[in-house]
Amino acid sequence: MTISRLFIANRGEIAVRIIRAGKAMGIHTIQAYSEGDTEMLAVKLADEAVCVGPAPSRESYLDIKNVVAAAKATNADAVHPGYGFLSESPEFARALEKAGITYVGPSADTIERMGDKVAARQAAEAAGVPVVPGSKGRIATVDQAAKIAGDIGYPVMIKAAAGGGGRGIRIADTEEQLRKLAPQAQAEAEAAFGDGGLYLERSIQAPRHIEVQILGDGTNAIHCYERECSLQRRRQKVWEEAGAVCLDNETREQLCASAVALAKSVNYRGAGTLEYLYDEARNAFYFIEMNTRIQVEHPISEMITGVDLVQEMIRVCDGEPLRLTQADIKPNGHAIEVRINAEDPLMQFLPFPGKVGAMTEPKGEGIRFDHFLYEGYQIPPFYDSLLGKLIAHGTDRADAIAKLRKALNDLRLDGLKTTVPLHKALADDASVQKGAFHTQWLEPWLEAGNLTAATTGGAS
Structure with missing residues (x-):
């Protein structure tokens, strides 16, 4: 080395x-x-x-x-x-x-190509990976956008060609809305990313958000199976799982194979993630973008496969060929990760950069807490509110939820307001326990007062 x-x-x-x-x-x-x-x-x-x-x-x-x-x-x-x-x-x-x-990480050329959502979509199509019906390239004018939207059908999603994190996205149900929203999306994209480029996609109603973890050495690539990240607030992931219980084995194999095909086609090196929307009603998946880096939620893929993704990406970027074959990757059980943020979920998720008081980390088989905290540490106010990720690995999904619930109860972070109450309420929710949710599920759940009811013991 x-x-x-x-x-x-x-x-x-x-x-x-x-x-x-x-x-x-x-x-x-x-x-x-x-x-x-x-x-x-x-x-x-x-x-x-x-x-x-x-x-x-x-x-x-x-x-x-x-x-x-x-x-x-x-x-x-x-x-x-x-x-x-x-x-x-x-x-x-x-x-x-x-x-x-x-x-x-990957080469600069690969980052550039796959970081531009239009170029990434074109690469996916060339590799035979299904994509959401939409524009073939960047949209130059609102008139052009209106014509494309008429062809693919409303509702449509207006998206920034560059960047991510849900920035620059608008949904239009009619041409009138499209003509009003496209300039807004363009302005936001320009301000956030220095690139006002847009493209259109058909809006998939109530989709699941599924992503595939891949590893490549620049020539060969393998996958470490999929994760589901459908529980989101303001397009930010809150709760993530590996694998996705909504998929049957045949669909899972097709999804993961498509991710590997795309990774190989762009000579991908390092750890990366290909993100998809899954239309449960049609049992159809569509590629939406690639993250050319390690993901926040990588630990749950590590838990179900036993692969240290950070170590492997260091090795392949040092010029070593992949040490693992696809046959070496065997999924084991189910893992869930919840993001512990310094935010008060009972006060509209107001940031809370306080000082860590007494602290107790949860322990036990299948429990992992990735964080950067210690007693007496003052959380700086300048950065993202993520404090750590609590991960639970069980024999199946019900076991993982049970372990997660216990770990949340055992976690102690005095002096801070965190999102722990949200995760406790979600772990106890009947719909979450059944896996009956999608990307638009969490925000109405919050607006209906379910978190307040779960925290106070009252009815929503």
């Missing part, structure tokens, strides 16, 4: 996760941090740490020049970008390549 000094260009729980993977491989770890993160757990755990700028992320974690300079100054062989920040920046990957430093 040629990577001996690994620079972590991220923060929070994913930085801790990468440090632990690096240490397990005998790699010297170097943690980047901002002036707002001097007391971060990753700084304490890494073999070395270096400041990359002031607290605002645009002046530190998002500053390519600063990050590359810090990696060079610490003689890093490789940089792992984690998720978010620069993890899907082709400019960052190219800057590292120019500096002679290995990027732990």
Whole structure:
């Protein structure tokens, strides 16, 4: 192995996760941090740490020049970008390549191609992967959008060609709405991503959100089965599962095979995720986008397959061929991950960057808590509210939910308001227990007062 000094260009729980993977491989770890993160757990755990700028992320974690300079100054062989920040920046990957430093991820060309949703859709179609009916490329004018929408049928989803996180998305039920909403979507996309490009897709009503975890070495690729991420609030994932109980085995095999075919067709290197909408009524799945990085929810795929995805992506990006074949990947049981955010779910999810008081981590077989917390740690107000991920792995879905419920009860984070009450209420909900939900299920559930009722013991 040629990577001996690994620079972590991220923060929070994913930085801790990468440090632990690096240490397990005998790699010297170097943690980047901002002036707002001097007391971060990753700084304490890494073999070395270096400041990359002031607290605002645009002046530190998002500053390519600063990050590359810090990696060079610490003689890093490789940089792992984690998720978010620069993890899907082709400019960052190219800057590292120019500096002679290995990027732990796909090539800049692959990031660029698959990060543009229009180009990714075209790549999927070329690989024979089903896509949602929509525009064949970027839309130049509202008149063009109206014509395409008339052809594919309303309702349609107006989407930003670049970026993600639900930004720039509008749904139009009529041509009148389309003509009003398209300029709004364009303006939001331009402001968020510096790219006002749009494309159209038919809006699938009440879909399930299914994604496939893949690993590639630039030539070969395999999958680590699928995850379901349908429980979402404002298009942000809240609760994730591996696998997806709504799929039969034949559909699952077709879905995962399509992901591998697409990964191979773009010479994918590293860990990545292909996201799909699943139309349960039609038993049909459609590719929507690819995330060219490790995902927040990767632990549940690790739990059901026994594969350390972070270690494997370091190996393949170091030039090693895949050590695993598809036959080596055997799914075992069911896993659920819930995101523990520093937010008050009973106060419209108001951010709560407090100080960690007494803390108790849940223990037990099949329980994992990925986080960056310690007693006395002051949560900085500058960044994402994710504190950690609580993962439960059981023999089947009912067992996983039971273990999750116990782990949520055992978790103690004094001094903070967190999303734990939401997850307890979801674990007790009859529809969630039956797996009867979709991407538009959670928000009406919240608006109906179910969380308040579950927390206070009253009727909604």
